[in-house]
Amino acid sequence: MSILDRDSPGFARPGRTETRSLPVEAINRPTGAGPVDISVYPGYLIVLEGTDGVGRSTQIALLREWLEFQGYGVLHTGLTRSRLAGDGLRKAKQGTILGQRTLDLFYATDFADRLETDILPALRAGFVVLTDRYVYSIIARSTVRGIDPHWLSDLYRFAPTAHGVFYLKADIPYLVPRVLARGGFDFWESGMDYRQEADLYTSFVPYQEALLRAFDDLAKAHGFEVLDANRGIGEIFADLRKGVLRILSESKESRP
Numbered sequence: 001m002s003i004l005d006r007d008s009p010g011f012a013r014p015g016r017t018e019t020r021s022l023p024v025e026a027i028n029r030p031t032g033a034g035p036v037d038i039s040v041y042p043g044y045l046i047v048l049e050g051t052d053g054v055g056r057s058t059q060i061a062l063l064r065e066w067l068e069f070q071g072y073g074v075l076h077t078g079l080t081r082s083r084l085a086g087d088g089l090r091k092a093k094q095g096t097i098l099g100q101r102t103l104d105l106f107y108a109t110d111f112a113d114r115l116e117t118d119i120l121p122a123l124r125a126g127f128v129v130l131t132d133r134y135v136y137s138i139i140a141r142s143t144v145r146g147i148d149p150h151w152l153s154d155l156y157r158f159a160p161t162a163h164g165v166f167y168l169k170a171d172i173p174y175l176v177p178r179v180l181a182r183g184g185f186d187f188w189e190s191g192m193d194y195r196q197e198a199d200l201y202t203s204f205v206p207y208q209e210a211l212l213r214a215f216d217d218l219a220k221a222h223g224f225e226v227l228d229a230n231r232g233i234g235e236i237f238a239d240l241r242k243g244v245l246r247i248l249s250e251s252k253e254s255r256p
Helices: 054-070 086-095 100-124 135-144 147-153 172-182 200-222 232-254
Strands: 044-049 074-078 129-130 164-171 223-230
Touching: 044 054, 044 100, 044 135, 044 232, 054 074, 054 129, 074 100, 086 100, 100 129, 100 135, 100 147, 100 200, 135 147, 135 200, 164 200, 164 232, 172 200, 223 232
Parallel strands: 044 129, 044 164, 074 129, 164 223
Antiparallel strands: none
């Protein structure tokens, strides 16, 4: 595994914005045949997963500030942020007229574009890429809605294996007040597009319970590091920081 240290190409030193990219022959491009190999790159791909209301955005903001203070260049990305498909996907969800499989293909287009234009270039330049949700969120959401998980896994077979996936897991009694404090229940995060319940709350609880089960299955299958998100922000971040520091340190030690 490649590492990012103060002598490696692409390391962003404090006070400097200059980075150096790898030679063209070292660039791996998505082909769809299998996961893109990012082990040759000096950067890191770190994922935060979890249901709505667990505090992913807050933790990523804290993590980004800490990493940049340590001298790392950081790229923050997330679902529906691609220049090619992001706007169209958000507009499509507002209309709630697309079938689930069509939405899955839309999400896959969004991810593929961000991978090609944002994530891989940043990894080649030695950045730490922090992504707020990854393909696992899409798989979990769609599996709950009845889409074949094997089809979904095949759809995202080109997705690189992240250096670390941190699953922020909070129980429903903790999620509900957080969602209310943030502004209330969301149509999609309550599963109203397929559950057809009488109100958002009635739909939110069973939908999130099903989503938690799907995430638990993915965590076991892919070896997520599970963090207790029922705690305060500082406690969660302390564990998250330790986990990220371990990833960076292990990568350095593995360098020949």
